Amino acid sequence: MFRWFEKRLDPFPAAEPTQPPKGFFAFCRHFTRGAEPYLIVVAILMALIAVTEVWLFAFLGNIVDWLSVQEKDSFLANEGLKLAAMAAVVVFGLPILVWLQSLIMHQTLLGNYPMRIRWLVHRYLIKQSMSYYQDEFPGRVATKLMQTALSVRQVVVSFIEVVNYIGVYFLAMFFIIGAADWRLILPLAGWIVIYAGLLYYFVPRLGTISKAQADARSIMTGRIVDSYTNIQTVKLFSHGNRETRFAREGMDDFLVTVHQQMRLVTKLYGFLYIINCLLLFSSAALAIGLWLNEAVSLGAVAVVIGLVLRLFGMSQMVMWQLTQLFEAIGTVQDGINSIAVSRTVEDTPQALPLKVSRGEIKFDQVAFHYGKESGVMDNLNLHIQPGEKVGIVGRSGAGKSTLVNLLLRFYDVQSGRILIDDQNISEVQQDTLREHIGMVTQDTSLLHRSVRDNILYGRPDATEEEVIQAARGARADEFIDDLSDHKGRSGYDAHVGERGVKLSGGQRQRIAIARVMLKDAPILILDEATSALDSEVETAIQENLYKLMSGKTVIAIAHRLSTIAAMDRLIVMDKGEVIEQGSHEQLLAQDGLYAKLWRRQSGGFLAEDL
Known part of the structure; x- marks a missing residue:
């Protein structure tokens, strides 16, 4: 039975996720698709349960009236059928409703619904542009993903519960109490006005603080994760105390929002208990007064006092639900800022798979400025023949890494084109582009697997x-x-x-x-591929790298010029342009920038401070 309900909502939908909308309600609606039928059924069942529970109080009043006026000998004969019907509702009807509501809520929704959101958000974020992850802490992004998924669930579920209790329970109470005597609803009406005033004042303020708290929590978590991620650097520089202070600042900022929140909660619950006690006193006094004047029955007094006592706990529950609702709203709004971000590099709907038969690469009047008005690369033209082995040389900031990032389409060019076998890479699918390129970087990162x-x-x-x-x-x-x-x-x-x-x-x-040898892609990029190796191992691997390069188009970046001197052609870049090109011997003969860099080698490495 449990498994059947657990299988009703797929936590891992196969549809490709799209950019979430930035509006709050649209954002929640976006991640609720597919779960609506079960949410509607839960709402209906909750409404039926609420009505049934209030009706039980009304029936309690009837029982009190019957017991006060009827004889014991004739009581069951007169009221037996009604009691049997109520017994059936209590023993069978209400438990069935509660079981069914609980199965759908707990087995179908509470687990699968937030997991569904996590799955969709993760699949969207995993394809975010490189610039997105350069601006965000990985720990902060992960925290936002987890918090937002749970908060969207909290918003939707709390909204359903609050609407049911306020819309169904309160209206049913008004009807039942008013049916005995209209004057009995006056204390309840006054209570509702004051209760609404408390909600109006406190709940939005709690929502504002909760939004600030969610952001402070993300910053605090991001700082801690950043320290753990870079623990080697922390220990190398003996900055454990510095990182502790850095984390403490984040914790202090988070604690400020917690204290502000708790102050409001204390005030809220203090005022709520005061008005609940005043409601109980005024309702009981009025009901007893009307009974003494024979305006209402003894059963009506029992119903009024019973419902008000029920309202004691329920009002706190509704207030708590509303508080959690606005806390969740604040968290979702904070999460929207990190999740509903458009991808700066996106495949077009007409994008086709890249097909590489030769490995020819062309940079045609390419301009790219990292969002600045000018600089980095203004008019790059470069033609790499199929199977050609090219070395890229230049001072730091010359545009070498930018050239590689654009070829991998981590960024889109601002003007011009990059072609692989005459296919514009901006018009092909990104995944297929990178499938055809193997790359070894200087800063190697492995997965924790x-x-x-x-x-x-x-x-x-x-x-x-x-x-x-x-x-x-x-x-x-x-x-x-x-x-x-x-x-x-x-x-x-x-x-x-x-x-x-x-x-x-x-x-x-x-x-x-x-890993790159196994990939065996037709285009190979080496960015200081052997920089972390000792000379003996490097020499052994170089032989295998040369075998790997066979039949491939190769772009090699190296600060140690000797490692690329044997390439078919060397490209010298400066300020985003190609200023020299040719073989090692030709460039030395030109006595230009390359020759100057060669002469200034220090221990075989390029002096970056030239």
Whole structure:
């Protein structure tokens, strides 16, 4: 039974997620699609339960009246059928409604609904542009994802519960109490006016503080995660105390919002209890006074006092639900700012898969400024022939990394075109573009998974033998067999830690090279691919890299000019333009910037301060 209800709402819909709208209600509606039928059924069941519970109080008044006026001998004969009907409602009807409502709420919605939101948000964010992640803490993004999913659920569920209790329960109470004597509803009417005034004053203020609290919580979490992520740097510079103070500042800011919230909550509940006590006193006094004047029956007195006592707990529950509702609203509004962000690099609806048959690359009058008015790259023209091995040289800030980022389409050019085999990369699917490009970077990052999984990232369908062969080609097999982790996994099954922290820089680099060897893409980018390796290992790997380069178009960036001197052509960049090109010997003969850089080599590396 439980499993059947758990399977009603798919937590992992296959449809491609689209950008969420930025309006609050539209945002919640966007992530509620598919769950509406179950939410409507829950709302109906909750309304039926509320009406039934109020009706029980009315029937209680009838029982009191019957017991006060009828004889014991004839009581069951006169009222037996009514009592049996009520017994059926109490024993069978109400439990069935509650069970059904609980099954749909807890099995179908409360677990699957927020997971569905997490799934859709994650799939949208995982394809966000690189610039998005350069502006956000990873921990902050993850926190927003988790908080927002739960808060959207809280908003929708609380809204349904509040509407039911206020719309159904209160109206039913008015009807039942007013049916006994219209004067009995006067204390309740006054209470509702004051209660609404409390809501009007306190709840929006709680919502404002909750929004600030959600943002402060994200900042606090982001600071803590940032310290843990960069723990090696923290320890290298002995800045544990500095990071503690940095986290403390975030915690202090968060605590300020918590104290502000708790002050309002204390005031709210204090005033609420005062008006509840005044309602109980005035309702009981009025009911008893009307009974003494024989205007109402004893049963009516019992109903009024019983409903008011029920209102004691219910009013606090409604207030708590409204408080949570506005807290959740604040969290959702804060999450919208991080989640409902358009992608700066997006595939067009007509985008086709990239087809690479030759590997020819053209930069045609490309301009890119990272959002600035000018600078970085204004008019780059570069033609790389199929299968050509090109080295990119230049001072820091010359545009080398920008050239690679544009080729990978981490950013879209502001003008001009980049063509691969005469296909404009802005008109092809991003995933297929990057499938055809293999890249080894200087700052190698590994996933916190097994060595095998990290190498398989290059080609997930590769065989075990192909994985081992790639590891051998990168000379990674020399250390993989000796690896182990805290859970006893060893060799290719050992996990490497977050970003590969359990491995040395050279070991991470070799795993990354093995990953690219396994990918075997027709276009290869090497950004200081062997910078973290010692000379002996580098020499051994260079031989395999040359084999890997065979038949591919290669772009190699290196500060150590000797590693790219044997390339087919060297491209010298400065201020986003190609200023020199040719072979190593030709560029030395020109006695230009390349020759100057070559002469200024220090230990084989490019002096960046020229």
